[in-house]
Amino acid sequence: MNYGFGQALLDSVVGILVVFFALVLLMCIIKIMTAIGDSRAKKNAPAAAPAKAAEPAPVQAPPKKLAPGTAGEVKLYDTDPRTAAMLMAIVADELKTPINELRFISIREIKEEA
Amino acid sequence: MQHILETLGRLGSTSGFTTMTWQQLVMIIIACVLLYLGLVKKFEPLLLVGIAFGALLTNLPGSNMYHPEMWDAYIAGTMGVGQIIHEGGLLDILYIGVKSGLYPSLIFMGVGAMTDFGPLIANPKSLLLGAAAQFGIFAAFLMAFGVFGFEPNVAASIGIIGGADGPTAIWLTSKLAPNYLAPIAIAAYSYMALIPLIQPPVMRLLTTKEEREIKMEQLRPVSKTQKVLFPIIVTIFVCLLLPSVAPLLGCLMLGNLFKECGLTDRLSDTAQNALMNIVTIFLSTSVGATAVAERFLAPRTLFIIVLGLIAFEFATVGGLLLGKLMCKLSGGKINPLIGSAGVSAVPMAARVSQLEGARANPSNFLLMHAMGPNVAGVIGSAVAAGFLLAVFGG
Numbered sequence: 001m002n003y004g005f006g007q008a009l010l011d012s013v014v015g016i017l018v019v020f021f022a023l024v025l026l027m028c029i030i031k032i033m034t035a036i037g038d039s040r041a042k043k044n045a046p047a048a049a050p051a052k053a054a055e056p057a058p059v060q061a062p063p064k065k066l067a068p069g070t071a072g073e074v075k076l077y078d079t080d081p082r083t084a085a086m087l088m089a090i091v092a093d094e095l096k097t098p099i100n101e102l103r104f105i106s107i108r109e110i111k112e113e114a
Numbered sequence: 115m116q117h118i119l120e121t122l123g124r125l126g127s128t129s130g131f132t133t134m135t136w137q138q139l140v141m142i143i144i145a146c147v148l149l150y151l152g153l154v155k156k157f158e159p160l161l162l163v164g165i166a167f168g169a170l171l172t173n174l175p176g177s178n179m180y181h182p183e184m185w186d187a188y189i190a191g192t193m194g195v196g197q198i199i200h201e202g203g204l205l206d207i208l209y210i211g212v213k214s215g216l217y218p219s220l221i222f223m224g225v226g227a228m229t230d231f232g233p234l235i236a237n238p239k240s241l242l243l244g245a246a247a248q249f250g251i252f253a254a255f256l257m258a259f260g261v262f263g264f265e266p267n268v269a270a271s272i273g274i275i276g277g278a279d280g281p282t283a284i285w286l287t288s289k290l291a292p293n294y295l296a297p298i299a300i301a302a303y304s305y306m307a308l309i310p311l312i313q314p315p316v317m318r319l320l321t322t323k324e325e326r327e328i329k330m331e332q333l334r335p336v337s338k339t340q341k342v343l344f345p346i347i348v349t350i351f352v353c354l355l356l357p358s359v360a361p362l363l364g365c366l367m368l369g370n371l372f373k374e375c376g377l378t379d380r381l382s383d384t385a386q387n388a389l390m391n392i393v394t395i396f397l398s399t400s401v402g403a404t405a406v407a408e409r410f411l412a413p414r415t416l417f418i419i420v421l422g423l424i425a426f427e428f429a430t431v432g433g434l435l436l437g438k439l440m441c442k443l444s445g446g447k448i449n450p451l452i453g454s455a456g457v458s459a460v461p462m463a464a465r466v467s468q469l470e471g472a473r474a475n476p477s478n479f480l481l482m483h484a485m486g487p488n489v490a491g492v493i494g495s496a497v498a499a500g501f502l503l504a505v506f507g508g
Contacts, residue, residue, distance in 0.1 A: 005260045016252050018497065019248045024245070025352075025355070026348060030234075030344070033347070037339065
């Protein structure tokens with residue numbers, strides 16, 4: 001096999017281009033996949049909202065109390081502070097993360113419809 | 115008394131102590147040094163210990179565990195696998211898994227089952243960094259061929275050390291240059307273990323302190339559907355583009371699908387634990403067995419060790435330079451240090467990026483950002499190996 005340096009150089013250039021081509025192709029596919037996923041999520045979001053609106057809107061309880069030890073950030077809906085504290089402790093334990101490194105926005109009790 | 119002396123004489127004449135050559139003694143010392151590096155210095159112990167012990171076994175005179183001449187005959191087409199199983203030693207039989215590409219592919223299945231491609235899916239630009247870091251493979255290939263005078267197929271196998279991916283290096287070398295399997299595998303795994311020493315000087319040389327201090331935005335969340343679709347899509351597109359890479363990449367993605375689909379937890383667990391451990395034992399000892407004295411102790415082994423280091427350095431440079439370019443183009447939103455993680459070596463290279471970033475700015479957390487290029491490097495090095503096999507494997 002008469003294989004010279006010029007040919008090796010050419011093969012190297014083609015090789016790195018093939019690697020780039022394959023990975024750029026994957027990048028494009030991931031971007032398309034993400035865009036499709038995002039658009040589906042957006043479509044589902046407004047579709048879900050009117051469906052809810054059609055039902056008799058449940059009266060949302062105003063935020064009443066703040067859970068202890070949260071620097072006044074977490075809002076509680078239909079949840080007592082004791083349950084909220086317990087839930088936050090469980091989440092922190094499951095995530096193996098100190099509770100002061102977690103940020104809870106709100107806690108709401110989900111009531112199943114009869 | 116006469117009988118006892120005769121028996122002892124016979125034992126003495128067949129003993130390894132009297133039949134040992136100086137080359138075998140040197141190899142036993144080298145094997146012990148590698149054992150020291152694996153056991154005491156903790157250089158990739160899971161693989162290096164097996165490789166070193168395989169090298170030790172194969173160089174014990176009279177052990178008859180591995181016969182390189184049989185494998186030469188196999189390559190020449192004068193001996194079949196059946197005859198090797200019948201006449202060969204234990205390590206010959208184990209080596210069939212290397213020769214057929216079985217072990218590296220199964221290891222890749224375990225790697226896939228342990229890998230989270232989430233950071234890569236969250237930031238697809240990471241793939242570019244994974245591609246740029248493969249520059250080391252082709253730079254080392256050119257140097258091995260043009261400067262050191264290696265044959266093209268051997269030069270390609272040496273170049274793949276720059277992929278910093280042990281199974282890929284073994285897979286390609288067993289097909290292109292099986293006689294060089296031991297030095298290439300040892301170089302690949304040794305340098306992977308030395309990444310925390312090899313990469314930081316280059317990283318500091320090629321980046322400014324301001325660049326190293328850049329904090330990157332939090333990655334977006336990735337849905338389960340995306341994680342499940344990813345291995346399927348990658349397999350279809352990459353294996354259609356480069357069919358020669360299908361055994362490696364296919365197994366990598368199958369392992370990942372086991373992990374992500376959520377329905378095959380038992381299979382995922384087996385792939386990443388039991389199967390991976392069994393195959394690691396077989397792979398490492400049989401690769402080590404190829405370090406036969408008369409083949410390993412040659413100037414070319416030293417050249418391979420030097421070229422392996424060059425490959426790693428160029429791979430780091432490739433990733434960093436593209437990282438710097440992306441940093442400029444993004445207006446300083448990308449920390450170029452994550453580029454060096456594109457050399458594969460999961461997760462060591464990503465950890466090095468994290469450590470260097472944190473050294474410049476203690477509140478900098480680059481690990482998840484570096485995992486993207488890191489796992490992209492695994493795909494990139496597999497693609498590069500597939501390309502080299504397609505070019506030089508014919």
